[in-house]
Amino acid sequence: MSGDHCPDILELSDGSFAVIGTDRTEELDGKLPADASRADYERIVVITRETLLRAKKDIPEA
Template sequence: MNIIVKRRIGPDPHEGGRQSSSSSGCPDILELDSGDFAIIGQDITAAAIPALPASAGCAAEERVIRIPREILLRAKGDIARLA
C-alpha cells in the first residue's frame, strides 16, 4: 500500500510551543491523497471494544484510536472546509 500524505488537518500540534503528551510523537489528523484520512493517536482498541455500541465493530485489521479533544476542535475549521 502506497500512502501519500496530502496535508495536515488543523494546526501543527506543537504550534505555539505546545508540548505533546507522548515522548516520541503527537496526535494528528492527516488527509491522504486518496481523500481518506489518517489519525495519529493512542491505540485504545483493547479497552474500547467492550464499550462499543452493539452496531459498531472493530475488525482484526482495525484499531480504535483516541485523539485529544483539543486536536479535533482545533481542526474544526479545516474539517468544515472539506465538504
C-alpha cells in the same frame, strides 16, 4: 519538527484521512456501542477533543 509527538489528523492524497493517536483497542473494544463494530485489522485510536476541534476547520464539508 521539535521532536514532540502528539495526536494529529492528516488528509492523504486520495482524500481519506489518517489519524495519529493512542491505540486503546484492548481497553475499549468491549465497550463499543451496540451499533459500532470493527474488523480484525482495524484499531480503536483515541485523540483528544482539542485535536479534533482544531482539525475541524481543515475538514471539508463535502
